[in-house]
Amino acid sequence: MKVSRLVIALTLSVALVASVSFAASAASSKAAKVGSAAAGAGKCGLGNGKKATGAPIKIGGIDMLIPGVDFTTIGKTAKAYFDCVNDNGGINGRPIKYILYNEQLNPAQEAALARKLITSDKVVGIVGNTSFAECGTNWKYYKSKGYVVIGAGVQAECYSTPSFAEVNSGPRYSNVGAAQALVKAGIKKLAIASPDTISAYADGGPALVAKKAGIPVKIFPTHLPVTDATSQLIQMYQFAGDGGGILIDFTPDTAPAFMKAAEAQGIVDKVKWGSSTPIANTFMSGQFSPEFDGHLWIDNEFSNVDPKVGPDSALMFKILQKYAPKIAPQAFAQMGFLDGKFATNALLSIKGAITAKSYNAAVVALKNQKSDILCKPFYVGKLPYHIPNNTNIIVDYKDKNVVVKNGCTDFQAVDKSIAQTRVWEKQYHLNGK
């Protein structure tokens, strides 16, 4: 009797594991659906097709992963880029070894990981970092060690300290771009929602845009993970009213809950919808009803996610297909791609020994780094802060695709740092002008 119970237990346990695993694999296989790469793709690093076999060059990264927000896509795509570089001659024969750590929005963990990367792992550079709080936690440490991180920023310190050169505009300025477009579209009121941990910074920018235009604005800091998107959306709609604007600033893990709630509540066409970059991709547009077509003003910090845009876009699709098939082509992948590309360019520009000092000096020396993924070239420079991505596009959904509504436009200089950045760009010819 005992034996038969054991057999039943084992059988049912295996069945349970199998059924959950079977169902769960849906997630990854769904994400793996990517478009095919176009011809005419750019090259990874030296692009000579030879596998790098020398002593590895260590690069590190830290990405946040919490329920409702997954930034590891950025580091994973940077790794995919480095893998491609390693298969194409590496850094003059030496492969890049990328060490990526995850953190759970925990400052102690963030500080420990930064120290581990630099003192234990002995990485020469840090690339691909994205977090709600890591910039604030580690910028002084990085500065003291002479590291300049090429990453994708979120919080204020990513754009106001010398330790970071972010390839993206970040949520504040992406929201500014979206708010600017909504105001231009004629909204009468504006409701804005961001994760509560970054709301003050991320929503403060678009609120300034609305106030400057004399439009009433209300901010809805949102705790993640969102467990009742419908209730919050109704509050936002009650404030914005018919013809008003609702601006959502969430990653693809969370934004759809609000958009699905809008569909369920039948209010899609009653307001104008703004969003920051993360939902500007066909993977997202394919998930919503055509009701949203023409009603969206999504600020995209990068070019449209389309292999036909140019050689870098095509290369990104190819790299994802080969080295990270589970990652859907989207803004976070663009960020990781650019992080990898610019770090590789810095490494390849080094004459002599590759050390932390020489690599970070090469990062600071980066300027006029062109890519069809960006409106204007990326740069770093010896500046007290870096906001190289300050020109965005506005996109919309149409027939499950993403279409450009407004081309490259400078977003409003709501902060003095934006105006100052544009002065430096001209003064030091940082992006070739």
Added chain:
Amino acid sequence: MTSSLAFSVFGVDWQFLKPFIVIGLAFGGVYALSGVGLVVLYRATGVLNVAFGAIGAAGALIAYYIVNHTGWPHWLAYTICVLFGGVTNLAYGMIFGPAFSRRDALVKMMGTLGLALILLGLMAWRAPAGGAFARFLPLGTSQTHYTILKTSVSLTQVIAICLAIAITAAVSVFLRVTRLGTAMRALANDREASAMLGVPVRQVEAAAWFGSGLACGASGLLLPDLLTSLDYSALTFLVISSLAAALIGRLRSLWVTLVGGLLVGVAQSILSPYTNVSAYRSSAPFVLAIVALLYLSRRRVVTISRATT
């Protein structure tokens, strides 16, 4: 407001509150549905199953896979989701129930916590949250809307509320008029005496595990639609609201559990427009559960299970 019904409730216009009441009642219906399942299982077996949320979430994930990655009809996916709840619950009860039968209620509950953690781990392993995309399990019924008192109500919301009432009524009748129901009530009253009188304890327990599992599976199917996302961690921890409903029903009364579930749902939702307290609305089930527990203590109701035969 021009309506004659225009008045405010603690500074919020009644017209603004109506949608939140509808949302709250729908969520409350699901909490009540799970809560009734919890009470039936507790009464028949002495087990307070905290794995309800995780089982429902796993069932929903399976339905998600079937809907998105097979050509199978949606109704089959939904049926499998509900049956997964029943079968998993039954399997746990049949395998581990006898081993835990002589242990006290806390140990029995910890056993189900183990099941919840295993399921949560499996889901986190094979379907990690995030991945920079979201999962949905919308039901066709969410496309159908009615306007009641100038408030939009979806068919899914109507189903959630009506199903909770119907299941509560059906289970109440079942417990009163059928032999199995009578046996369940007998077990709840005095397990040892019932066994001595020939009540087939294992079969009755099996029926309770399976039946309550079906309620759990149905909740797992409805919640992703109401939440507009399939977040397995959120679904797993929504069992807290169902537990609060069951505690309000003193783990005895099905109808009070129903009312408790609706109360928890409405309390959580209706606090949304009140800016000063909306940040704390997720604690509503805890507060209501604590009040219920204090009430139970006041009445000196002992909830420790008795040893079984």
